[in-house]
Amino acid sequence: MQLAYDLIAAIFPIFAAILVGAALKRYLITGSDIWAGIDRLTYYLLLPSLLMVEIYRADFSSGHAGTAVTITLAATLGLAAALLLLRPLITRNTPLFTSIFQGSVRYNSYVLLAVADALYGSDGLALAIVFVAIMVIATNMLGVIVLNAFAGGTGSFKRILMGLAKNPIIIAAGAGAILNISNIHVPLPIENTAALFKTAALPLSLLSVGAGLRFVLDKQALGAIALSTTIKLAVLPFVTGIALHLAGIDGMVLAMGVLYAGMPCAGNAYILARQLKGDAEAMASIVTIETLLSAFSVSVIAAILSIN
DSSP: OHHHHHHHHHHHHHHHHHHHHHHIIIIIOOOHHHHHHHHHHIIIIIHHHHHHHHHHHOOOSSSOHHHHHHHHHHHHHHHHHHHHHTHHHHOSOHHHHHHHHHHHHOOOHHHHHHHHHHHHHHHHHHHHHHHHHHHHHHHHHHHHHHHHHHSOOOOOHHHHHHHHHTOHHHHHHHHHHHHHHHTOOOOHHHHHHHHHHHTTHHHHHHHHHHHTOOOOOOGGGHHHHHHHHHIIIIIHHHHHHHHHHHTTOOHHHHHHHHHHHTOOOOTHHHHHHHHTTSOHHHHHHHHHHHHHHHHHHHHHHHHHHHHO
């Protein structure tokens, strides 16, 4: 009973903040421009500050973070390949397939960072950032490639690569890693300034996740929503966990790989679907349902990991 209570106490605030964000968007701060500004503030300043400070301070001298990230990425790529091979059996509706695909392989990094911080503190947060830095590149590219191939999208691959190179999350993670590896000493006033900004990153990002949810269920795509949600919240974390265990990964590193695999789909998958002619309505439903159900699934995953 104490374990269950401790897990609820750790995870409940994360999903409560998401629901508060949804309520604020609906009833109090209804302007889309305001939330767009909050998103930009989080994306370009607060979250990069968090990433840079935590990676700079982290101790990666032990553990198997690199192996765990590689295995987690391999599990995601394997699932992506399976979905592509089974596409004719899944649906003939190719725009809908792209939504199933994105909903099955993309991750909400904001939720992961909050969960890692709540369950494992600064060590878990630093480790989660390593996953984010690598996986955000791979999953964004997968989404763009599949939307271009099956939904008639016209996104330039060169433009996508340039966008990734300019991505503030990737830049911040790289800068933190360079500072960490090179043992460069950052003056304490500068470090503390960045640390001040980072404290606002997680709460604001979770509010933004909630504000971005669209509570409209696409009834024509219920099967697709159910399939994608089941794969993302149950199948992928299970497969990833087995693969990590067989590779000899355990402890917090294994837990982070499984938790990352079980994160709901990121809200920007909806934006990508809309821009590249995917099924945006189904995508919005998948993101919303996965985010809401992940409050339960992440708690179950955390409980199983704690027991073992």
